Amino acid sequence: MNLNEKVYDISEAGSIEPEGDRTIALQIGPSHPGSGHMRIKTRMDGDIITKVDADIGFVHRTSEWLSERRQFIKAIPIVERIMLPDTVHANLAYVLALEKILNIEPPPRAQYLRSLAAEINRITSHLYGIGIFGIFLGSSTVYMWAFGDREPFIDLMEMLTGARITNSYIVPGGVRWEMPKGFKEKAESTLQYMENRFNDYNDIWAKNPVVEARTVNVGVVDRNRAISLGVVGPNLRASGVDYDTRKASPYAAYKDIDFEVPKMNHGDSYDRLLIRIEEIKQSIRIIRQILKDMPEGKIIADSIYSQLNPVMKKVFEQEQRVMFPAFFNQMRPAAAESIARVEAGRGEIFFYLKTNGDKYPYRFRWVTPSFRNLAYFSDVAVGYRLADLPAIYGSIDYFPPEADR
Amino acid sequence: MKDKEKRKLRGDVEGNARALATGFKYLVEPNRMTLDYPVESMKLAPNYRGFFTVDDKKCIGCSMCEMVCPPEAITMIPRVVSPTGETLPVQEGASQEAGAKPAKKTKRPVVNWGRCIYCYFCFDICPVDAFVRSNVHDLAYYNDADYRPSYEGYLKLPEDPVKKSKKVVPRPDMKRGIKYEPAP
Numbered sequence: 001m002n003l004n005e006k007v008y009d010i011s012e013a014g015s016i017e018p019e020g021d022r023t024i025a026l027q028i029g030p031s032h033p034g035s036g037h038m039r040i041k042t043r044m045d046g047d048i049i050t051k052v053d054a055d056i057g058f059v060h061r062t063s064e065w066l067s068e069r070r071q072f073i074k075a076i077p078i079v080e081r082i083m084l085p086d087t088v089h090a091n092l093a094y095v096l097a098l099e100k101i102l103n104i105e106p107p108p109r110a111q112y113l114r115s116l117a118a119e120i121n122r123i124t125s126h127l128y129g130i131g132i133f134g135i136f137l138g139s140s141t142v143y144m145w146a147f148g149d150r151e152p153f154i155d156l157m158e159m160l161t162g163a164r165i166t167n168s169y170i171v172p173g174g175v176r177w178e179m180p181k182g183f184k185e186k187a188e189s190t191l192q193y194m195e196n197r198f199n200d201y202n203d204i205w206a207k208n209p210v211v212e213a214r215t216v217n218v219g220v221v222d223r224n225r226a227i228s229l230g231v232v233g234p235n236l237r238a239s240g241v242d243y244d245t246r247k248a249s250p251y252a253a254y255k256d257i258d259f260e261v262p263k264m265n266h267g268d269s270y271d272r273l274l275i276r277i278e279e280i281k282q283s284i285r286i287i288r289q290i291l292k293d294m295p296e297g298k299i300i301a302d303s304i305y306s307q308l309n310p311v312m313k314k315v316f317e318q319e320q321r322v323m324f325p326a327f328f329n330q331m332r333p334a335a336a337e338s339i340a341r342v343e344a345g346r347g348e349i350f351f352y353l354k355t356n357g358d359k360y361p362y363r364f365r366w367v368t369p370s371f372r373n374l375a376y377f378s379d380v381a382v383g384y385r386l387a388d389l390p391a392i393y394g395s396i397d398y399f400p401p402e403a404d405r
Numbered sequence: 406m407k408d409k410e411k412r413k414l415r416g417d418v419e420g421n422a423r424a425l426a427t428g429f430k431y432l433v434e435p436n437r438m439t440l441d442y443p444v445e446s447m448k449l450a451p452n453y454r455g456f457f458t459v460d461d462k463k464c465i466g467c468s469m470c471e472m473v474c475p476p477e478a479i480t481m482i483p484r485v486v487s488p489t490g491e492t493l494p495v496q497e498g499a500s501q502e503a504g505a506k507p508a509k510k511t512k513r514p515v516v517n518w519g520r521c522i523y524c525y526f527c528f529d530i531c532p533v534d535a536f537v538r539s540n541v542h543d544l545a546y547y548n549d550a551d552y553r554p555s556y557e558g559y560l561k562l563p564e565d566p567v568k569k570s571k572k573v574v575p576r577p578d579m580k581r582g583i584k585y586e587p588a589p
């Protein structure tokens with residue numbers, strides 16, 4: 001995308017360029033006509049798209065600015081609220097960056113619980129994406145199904161953390177709550193239910209000839225193009241690159257877990273639809289392994305646990321609830337910088353944190369997967385018909401608040 | 406269209422027939438998991454993060470909860486300790502009895518429910534574990550001022566507004582995903 005290129009103004013909507021240019025400007029959005037809180041500025045030649053320019057920033061929430069003016073612990077709820085369908089990953093990425101500065105290594109059980117929460121969250125995030133793609137293509141059935149099937153997984157998170165979406169589950173040194181009794185059985189039946197549902201999803205959605213007709217060969221991005229655009233996550237893997245941060249630089253418990261990184265070959269909207277179903281299958285496999293292999297032990301690092309006062313230690317013995325030492329309130333890490341990378345539902349989150357010995361972060365920077373997938377817009381839809389735009393936009397699983405941060 | 410290797414469409418009668426058959430299956434036997442709120446409402450687990458209050462006698466007024474609160478929902482208000490151990494509001498200009506010891510000053514937290522995000526950081530940072538949790542969460546107020554209770558108002562845990570409804574618990578179900586069963 002050439003940033004110096006002329007940006008078409010909203011006043012140009014419907015106007016015809018002078019002197020022989022037969023294209024007209026068409027504004028899609030920003031008031032959520034299925035575009036999300038963003039504007040897609042297009043130039044149309046008849047109904048063929050000749051230029052697409054994504055205009056973002058309508059839901060910018062200054063998460064970096066806010067976090068640089070608060071204690072370190074307070075950034076956890078802030079980053080969660082930026083990525084609402086994907087809260088655990090945002091929380092995890094920030095805490096990983098903070099732990100590198102504080103030099104805390106969480107115990108193995110906490111690592112497994114983090115991976116468990118992350119994978120449940122990945123399933124809910126992909127179901128969200130599938131549902132939104134469904135309504136973009138006019139299939140309200142899949143929209144209702146996917147959002148309904150998110151519910152059992154959100155219920156699992158509620159059982160684990162006490163909140164449905166904004167869990168604030170991961171803190172420096174470990175996790176806040178132990179896995180409750182009966183969680184394993186409930187998780188297993190939820191996973192079985194989801195596995196049984198795949199057949200119905202295939203019949204109604206993934207293998208439905210109507211869906212195929214609208215998505216196959218639409219929005220094709222080949223392997224090299226996807227790499228040069230810097231696309232991340234399922235969209236990259238749909239173009240045939242099996243890159244996954246969980247494999248490339250394992251965090252939490254992923255180095256002990258056996259799973260595959262699914263990839264597709266054609267890189268069209270249909271592959272981006274299928275890859276999410278394949279990833280849900282892999283997440284189910286990972287959750288089963290975690291529940292089977294989870295080691296015993298503490299859920300919080302000894303360096304944090306030793307700072308708890310006797311009342312807090314008693315609470316931990318009785319309720320398996322980790323209370324915060326006063327250190328969480330008065331963290332003043334020495335000058336250092338760190339990065340963290342986490343494979344979130346939509347792709348890789350990159351976190352950069354710099355401290356200078358003060359009680360607030362000196363620099364708090366994060367790049368979200370949706371922001372990196374923005375590169376898709378200017379490139380992918382060009383040459384297709386206007387009616388193909390929802391099929392392309394929906395398949396990217398783009399979440400505007402996440403990109404605007 | 407871009408000159409890419411074209412994929413072959415599978416588009417066939419069978420696929421359409423299968424989609425219609427599946428749709429018909431769910432038309433006859435719908436797998437609704439909707440909760441009929443407020444006729445039924447969920448009995449939430451004890452670890453559910455809902456409205457909470459503070460134990461007046463346990464609290465030591467250290468302000469840690471105010472410091473850790475991410476949305477700055479907690480305000481510490483000045484109180485005085487009464488002889489019974491409970492706290493009383495500070496009375497400005499109250500006449501002191503001659504020779505009586507001045508009442509010990511302290512502080513107590515009050516939560517602005519319009520700002521609270523239920524992260525329970527205050528809950529966990531409290532050095533004496535003075536907060537008391539409840540799993541009441543479905544509560545709305547009629548006007549803005551009610552979101553900021555007085556300390557006395559904050560001490561009372563809100564009542565469950567749908568306590569008369571049929572209480573159910575979600576159970577995983579192979580057919581519906583979630584099935585609501587009567588709470589034990």
